[in-house]
Amino acid sequence: MAKTVATLKDIETIAVGSRPPGRPDDGGQGGGKEPSPSLPEGSYRLAILFALASISMLFLGFTSAYIVRQGLGGDWYPLDPPAILWANTAILLISSATLTRARALLQREAIRESLRWLAITGLLGLLFLLGQYGAWRELVTRGIYLHTNPHSSFFYLLTAAHGIHVLGGLLALGYVALRGWRRRLILIGAPDRLRHYGALVGATALYWHFMDGLWVYLFILLFFWR
């Protein structure tokens, strides 16, 4: 864990370019991407942290609109939560646990097992998105649409906004899993590469856990916060 966070010392040594000689950065596959020669590994995590601050502001904006709009009363008719949301919530929470498992295995250099748990996490994420779509279908069969009343507007809006972010997380998971699969052989016994890859997985995990927490927050806001 501590290894993924670059200390100031690390940053300095990496920033001045004391890279291990001849490190084949892309495993020789030449994906057309230039490696950043001096990117400290903590950068991924830092960038994700700031991106999450930004995403928080987006949802804070929505939240303040939600509270103000609810306060205006009148035509605000609270929906009953579609039952499937409970299952979706459980699935997303479990996916965070499986991701934690994947990272723990990676620490122990159990690359293949780790990748398997990454894949399971991705599948659970996909299942969550399908479940959210199911919740929309359920509302539609009840005759509740986006414009039906402000609460339904917010329900569709917030689930969609969250869903798009989860989709982004899924793409990131897919990317790191694929990258890991391609390098599964060269990662073993190469602490530098493993650390670099671990930082990537760690940053993705940070995002994923945040989306998990964000959903719990939205679920509470939409149906239990009065």
Added chain:
Amino acid sequence: MTQAVVTHEAPKSFLRRYIFSTDHKVIGLQYLFLAMVAVVVGIILSLYMRLRLAWPTEKWPLLSKLFPQAMAGGTISPEFYLSLVTMHGTIMVFFVLTTAPLGGFGNYFLPIQVGAHDMAFPVLNMLSFWVTLAGFVVLMAAFFVSGGAPISGWTAYAPLSAVGEIAGPGLGMGQNLWILSIALFCIASLLGALNFITTTLNLRTKGMAMTRLPLTVWAWFTTAVLALLAFPVLLAGGILLLLDRVAGTSFFVPEGLIVSDQILPHKGGSPLLWQHLFWFFGHPEVYIAILPGMGITSHVLSTFARKPIFGYRAMVAAIFAIGVLGFLVWGHHMFVSGMSPYSAIAFSLLTLSIGVPSAIKTFNWLATLYKARIRFTVPMLFALGFVSIFVSGGLSGIILGQTSLDIPMHDTYFVVAHFHLIMGVAAIFGIFAGTYYWFPKMFGRMMNEALGKLHFWLTFVGVYAIFIPMHMMGIAGHPRRYAETAGFDFLAPLQPIHVFITIAALITAGAQLLFFFNFFWSIWKGRRAEVNPWQATTLEWTVPSPPPHDNFGPQIPTVHHGPYEYSVPGAAEDYILQTAPPTPAKS
């Protein structure tokens, strides 16, 4: 030889090198040129408005060639005037004042000034530019759709912006494109901001402590944080607005609203909610535009005063204080919206407290100049102009920040004059200072000094000639956004002032041709620039002009000095490069 791995070659193909480049310097120039195109469009729109205001009944057959549909008959209709207002504001705020100083100079110089090869995430950086460009294209497209450009102003107040075509021309597809454009801009800014923040925090070279960062970097860094936190809120508002328009929701449209003799089906929304969301973004946006200018001004003043910037730490603290306070004052744009007087007082006091860090900056600039042997180069003139205009525009901010004064002044030309000076002109002076200062580094040639000075004086006198009379008109009660004043007897005596302002605007705009000529002429014909023509201290002046693809080559610099070590007693020269050996010069 291991070092050679670090160096990476510039891509060979033209497309990868100049168009889809991941090099922060190319991206910076792309931003600058985009801003140049945008500023020309913005200025032309503003001149159309000025002509309409000065000579309301005149026909302009030649000018109508540019907008044959909207100016049928050669006159500018009140509706088209409002389109001009909207597009001028949107283009200038987003695609000039945000794009040039942050996207342009920030991209080009932040990595060099911290001693990095490039931004932390070059691909994201490239994406950020292309998404910005897409936003600009989408915005321009609004001129060419049925109904034309939106008429709801750059603030797009609901319900005017939310109810669609029924409320006026341009509020159909034009307004949708406006929202899409702004949404794209928000996303691009986030990508850019992530890069700025990560690069500043993580890619500083050896010895480049945070307290050795040039003030430009501090300004860009703070600006990036503001952008990161402010733009998402605008994005949230924009999404809600779009849903109100296309999906029949009622976030901003109240019940029983009658527009053009029709009762709208929406119910229960709050137009004020839009104002809160918009200004929560809108006020920090003002600082997003101005903070880089402050950084550049500090940097340039110190260089040409040949003195260390006075109170470096206070300057950094002031930048941060302005950034933080900027998030707490959005209500001062809404004093007449019917908000509770208690919250108005809170917003008012917080607004006035921004005067404290602003004054700290101003006094530190003056103290930097005190007893200095000033070199009056063109960038220095523009930096001095920035200080002057920052003070002039800031003082009227103190007037408007007080509810009792703001309520009568609201929506008059006083407000227009205030925000143009402080946000528009001051920021533009910052951009000019930066351009004249860094041009030798970016293009390897010097700009013409005499033309530059002429450009400065014409612009400096010109903007005051435009905006000081505008304050007076506002005090006399002239409302903004009115295309014509016929029928308002009390405004008739102000008409000669309109004519004066328009003539001043035409001359000032004409003076900018000097700048454009100087700029493009110097790219090819200017005198060759040395590595360090200004005898400055920061890292960009240690690399060739223009810098190579990877900035520093295999040797990454080690920093031993603060950013503004000018006229250090006992030193051999009157400046010490940040990379100079740590031992003090022989006595």
